Amino acid sequence: MQDEVAGLRRFGSAALDLAWVAAGRLDGYWERDLKPWDVAAGLIIVREAGGFVTDCDGDADIFNKGHVVAGNEAIQKELVAVLKRAGKA
Secondary structure, three states, rough: OOOOOOOOOOOHHHHHHHHHHHHOOOEEEOOOOOHHHHHHHHHHHHHHOOEEOOOOOOOOHHHHHEEEEEEEEHHHHHHHHHHOOOOOO
C-alpha cells in the first residue's frame, strides 16, 4: 500500500478512522482482524455520509471476516484492488 498512496496514518480507533473518512478528513481506510464492535458505528456513519464500506474482498461480510475497507466509491474500489494485488485480502 505504501507505494500506492501519498501517506499513511493510523489514529488507534477503527471507529474514529471511519468517522474521519465520513467527514472527509481521510480519503480511505482499511484494517484487518477487527471485532464487530470496532466498526459497527463507523460503518453506519460512512454509509450515511455516502461512502462505501466492504470487507477486503469487496463483499459485505465485514463482521464475519473482521476486515474493513472504506472510502468514496473510487478510493474504496482501488484500495480493494491494491490489497488483492498484494495478496493480503
